[in-house]
Amino acid sequence: MRTSALAPPALFVAVCLATFFGAAPVALANPDAGSVSIASVVFEGNLPAEAQKIFLERMAEGLAKADVALLGGPRTARPTPCTDNECYRRLAARVGSSYLVVARINESQKNYEIDLELITGATGRSSGYHRQRCQICGLSEAGERMSLAASALTEKLKSLLREPGHVVIRARPATARVIVNGQLKGQSPQEVTLPAGRHKVVLEAPGHRPMEREIEVVPAVDQELLIDMMKIPSEFPYKTAGWSALATGVALIAAGVVTYTYYQGRRITCSDTEKDPYGNCKKILSADWPAASMMAAGASLATFGGVWLYLGAQQDTSGSNNSSTALNVGYSGRF
Numbered sequence: 553m554r555t556s557a558l559a560p561p562a563l564f565v566a567v568c569l570a571t572f573f574g575a576a577p578v579a580l581a582n583p584d585a586g587s588v589s590i591a592s593v594v595f596e597g598n599l600p601a602e603a604q605k606i607f608l609e610r611m612a613e614g615l616a617k618a619d620v621a622l623l624g625g626p627r628t629a630r631p632t633p634c635t636d637n638e639c640y641r642r643l644a645a646r647v648g649s650s651y652l653v654v655a656r657i658n659e660s661q662k663n664y665e666i667d668l669e670l671i672t673g674a675t676g677r678s679s680g681y682h683r684q685r686c687q688i689c690g691l692s693e694a695g696e697r698m699s700l701a702a703s704a705l706t707e708k709l710k711s712l713l714r715e716p717g718h719v720v721i722r723a724r725p726a727t728a729r730v731i732v733n734g735q736l737k738g739q740s741p742q743e744v745t746l747p748a749g750r751h752k753v754v755l756e757a758p759g760h761r762p763m764e765r766e767i768e769v770v771p772a773v774d775q776e777l778l779i780d781m782m783k784i785p786s787e788f789p790y791k792t793a794g795w796s797a798l799a800t801g802v803a804l805i806a807a808g809v810v811t812y813t814y815y816q817g818r819r820i821t822c823s824d825t826e827k828d829p830y831g832n833c834k835k836i837l838s839a840d841w842p843a844a845s846m847m848a849a850g851a852s853l854a855t856f857g858g859v860w861l862y863l864g865a866q867q868d869t870s871g872s873n874n875s876s877t878a879l880n881v882g883y884s885g886r887f
Contacts, residue, residue, distance in 0.1 A: 587621040588709065591643055591652035591671065592633045597659030603691055607657055610695040611668075614702020615653060620709065623649050633669075637676030644673025650770070651679075651709060657698070663687050664694040668705045672712075674770040680708035716745045717769035720776045721753060728757040728781060757781055790864030798857030804850030812843035 590611070595604055616622050633654045634640045644652055652671040657664065663686070670680035684701040686694045721730050723740040730742040731754040737744055740755070748771040755763040760781040767777060 587623050587649045588615060588651040588653060589623040589644075589647050589649035590615075591640070591654050593655040593657070594633070595657050595659075597657075599657065599659050603659075606691060606695045607666075607698050610698040611653075611655060611702045614699040614704075615706060617703050617706050620650070620713070623647060634676075640671050640676035641673065644671070644676070649673055651712075653702075653705065659694075662689060664689055664697065666694075666698050666701050668701050670705050670708055670712075672770070672773060674773050674775075679712060679772065680705055682708070712771050713748060715772040716747050717771055718774045719744050719746060719767065719769060720774070721755075722776065722778045723755050723757070723763075724778075724780045725757050725760070728755045728760070730755060753777065753779075755779055755781055759784055790860045794857045794860030794862075794864055796857070797853045797860060801850040801852070801854030801857055804846045804853065806850075808843040808846030808850060811846060812840070 590608075593604075593608065593611075595607075599607075612622065634643060640652060644650070650673050652673055654669045654671060656667040658667075664684075666684040666686070668682050669678055671677065672679045682701050682704045684697040686697045689697070720743045721732075721737075721740055723730070726740055728740045730737045730740050730744075732744055732746070733751055746769045748769050750766055750768055753765045753767055760783055763779055763781050765777070765779065767775075769775070
């Protein structure tokens with residue numbers, strides 16, 4: 553059996569739609585509901601280029617019945633399907649399509665097997681499959697079977713688009729209030745069920761800036777949203793206090809060193825009656841505790857000053873980046 557690969561799908565689909573509709577692909581009744589692209593088509597058997605073109609035309613005709621925009625397909629030829637979910641996810645993101653269609657047409661002695669699979673772009677997972685067989689068929693009849701298979705697949709697509717999506721909203725801090733489309737849902741983590749499309753999520757927490765995000769809910773898909781909220785910067789003048797404490801601390805340390813150097817061991821002036829036989833005063837100054845106290849206080853103040861200067865620098869950094877948040881969205885299939 554001889555196998556032939558498809559020429560670039562984007563070119564073929566453009567030709568198909570121009571032939572059938574007299575124009576380039578356009579959005580159908582509800583373009584916001586999603587979009588579908590032909591991800592790959594594999595021909596197995598002895599099918600010349602003209603026969604392949606007919607199958608592509610019939611497939612485009614059937615897919616056009618879905619209530620979504622039919623895109624032209626990937627920009628580069630992909631003669632064989634992806635082998636993993638991540639590959640399909642990347643492909644869907646690259647062509648800007650919500651769903652992908654993978655096709656395989658096998659021909660052997662005028663017996664045709666047509667397999668179409670629907671892939672959800674957000675997860676890269678299969679969400680629908682249809683097979684058509686045509687035994688001892690002419691090319692025209694086999695092409696009609698392809699159109700029927702594509703139409704059947706669009707019915708599955710329409711049902712998917714009517715299903716809601718599930719979103720688990722998590723926040724840091726975990727006690728943030730979750731508001732979806734103006735309605736309070738409770739504290740995070742919060743699981744909500746929403747129809748497909750765009751929705752507004754607002755998070756509120758004491759001591760943090762309110763965060764507002766728009767999310768795109770994918771039909772029949774579980775999603776997870778994680779948002780790191782920004783703390784409201786403190787009004788404490790960290791820099792001023794830091795420099796003042798640092799300067800005072802250095803001055804106290806210097807004073808302690810001077811006190812110990814100058815006064816430690818010096819004799820206290822006394823009267824003649826208090827002097828020893830050699831004429832020396834018996835009392836000697838001890839500057840240990842005063843000097844040590846000043847140096848300890850100076851070291852503490854200098855340490856606080858350094859910490860406050862660091863916090864002041866962090867405050868400036870957070871203030872300059874107050875719009876940055878961590879936003880992670882994960883997907884898991886649920887069909």
